[in-house]
Amino acid sequence: MIKNSLHIIIFSDVSKTSGGKETWLEYFINSIHSDYINIYVYCIAYSDIDFPSNVIFVDSKHKSLPGYLFSSFRAIKKHSAEGDECIYCGINIEAMIFILNKITNINLKHIIWIRGTGIGELKYFWSNKSMRNRIKLYIATLVERYSFAKSKYIIYNGEDTRVTFEQRYGIRENAKTIPNALDLEPSLNTHIDNNLVHSVAYTGRLVNTKGFQYFVEAANRMRETKMTFHAWGENVNQVIKDSDHILYHGAYTRKELPIIASNSLCFVFLNNNTSNAAGGISHSILEALALSRIVIAWDNATHRQLLNSANSILVEEGNIDQLINAIRSLPNLNLNTLTQMMEAAYQTALPYSISEHVKLYKEFVGHT
Template sequence: MMEEFDRKTDGGKKVTIDLIMLSSFNRAGGGRETWAYNFLPRLLQEKAEVSLYIYGLKNNDEADHSSAFCSYFADSSRRRLSVKIFNAAKSRLPRVFLMVGCLLRSPPRANGVADELRISLGVGSVIELAMILLFRNFRTQRRVLWLRGIYLHEKAPRIPFFLEALARKIEISILSKAHVILANGDDIAEHYRALGLEVTVIKNGVDLARWQMPPPTLKAPIKVAFVGRLSKVKGIEEFFRSIELVRARDEASNFEFHIVGDGEYASRAVELAKLGHLKYHGAKPNDEIAEFLRNIDVCVALTFSSSTLGGGGTSNALMEQMAAGKIIIAWDNPHFRQLVEEDIAYLVGQGRCDELADTLVRICGERDVALAKALGGVEVIKRYSFQAQVDRFADIILAEH
């Protein structure tokens, strides 16, 4: 049973948010988890009228992260917080079905008193909104979906081409039932607007003070890092290839390559680390990334973006790396153009491993230019903060409608 808590607030209309996110809320999980650990504690601290019920799902053999997650909330906020992370049974069924089953066995709380503004907030994709629609207590509230990707782009390799049109129709049909759709990037918003949906953008935020650090030294060997999920769409194959291209050049001794993350290509990273081609650090919780970046000069941002691929909003990792003053090399695509231009980053043709290798060598010969770009990135990222994110969410969602 979920814990009951004191509903008295400092004034204003009481607001209750039921948040559904298909996540175990592991701090090292990725962009959504980074958002949850930073945005939600600030929301409760800033908005005393808000109470938050959170529903998630962990694998059967995974640790329970609910206590760690709750520790990020101020003591004064915890009486307005309840976290329920269900334990998924071992099964070959998709995780969404397992979470629906858990919600059926442990039904959502009853609706509150009449003077409350009640909101059902799905964070992620159409899947979270579908779960909201399945349960009357969620469905009868104000339905808000905060998109953090383009679902069919992410699942494209698994969907037979002859079912793509049907899948798209089903997705749009479900999304149209949201009262408000938010997106964490212009690329996501533009995709769904083209399909006839109204979408409001609230871009990701970054804790500027936490990521402040001395500028890169660019002393040999220059340390180059890939931080993120080790998957094809994130460009890890191209990073591996670029490392080999640099190693074949006379300037190879000027570079040292690092990888932080986990995923389907982790075994390949381990193999290359054993050969001495790179240093593989495995997955790190976001709390440890700032310290790791202190010793890094250059970060690569290689997520792919096209009409049928990508669409991940503004990148948490890129924003943090910019705030840390790192030199950025990124694919020249709409995904990254949301944050960077050529005056603050090195933009290379998407998928062009040769250009990526050439750019690394170029940095060796124009260190002052590279450091100036990094400093410009710090100035640009000052526009983005979690405080601004909370304020915009409050203006759009918490106001009475």
């Protein structure tokens, strides 16, 4: 018998073309919604995605942090009942609502789902050492430390994330790694033609924290080759400004991924691990592997959770010359090597099903 509701705190505009947290939200809710009376999602705004009828979006309509925090906090008090589960999608901004819930004794099963490096990411974004940023980092650090210690459950979205937080605060009881997963049927397609091997795709946010500047530089330095560079994601003005050698396709939905894969043999992933600005199993890499694409990526701990020499081409992080050489090598690799790599990519993605992901969550929090 269904007894409780689930509450999900996500400081985000939720839409079909959003990023990693929003991808997870869509996959997760569609796979677990029947286990709850209702699922309430407390977000900044919501559009475009069709969810089951018992999923209720509580749109704060506040883009400012204080407005979002207090409108969401009031809404949780209104909609929650004793014993409900509450997932906080992050340990900094979303965890501020956890603290409000905790100090006002709202009796929920609190679950903080750590989806990145926390304060490490904020230090990257707030690298300007102004007094304002130092104060924000100080507050964020206090929030993170308190939330990590006091939340009933901690979930990490990758082993690298777990290691980061255990090094920062120590090993915690009631903590578990539940990596991101796929709601995309893996497809083994080893068809290769001349156009495919000369086509490279970048998917995701077109920002420096995701290494997009390296993709731009590689494209600019390979103008005289037959390689074509495709960028799928938001931030068109920056792309046009930085390079006219990149074919920009705009924001994409996950349903379009098979089309993207049919036009490019290689996907490039350049998350910067040394800056401590990225963490966890990447949905985008999982999707590329599931579609049996060749992956070129920085060789770092975040990527090595999925990638190795059998299923991808790994290059030294930040080494633009190695990146260019790896891209140049694609048309020269023999068919057997490419096929083996594509098959290995497909096999790597198979265990990361959304059904297994949900099963691990339910077992961990004692959801029956």
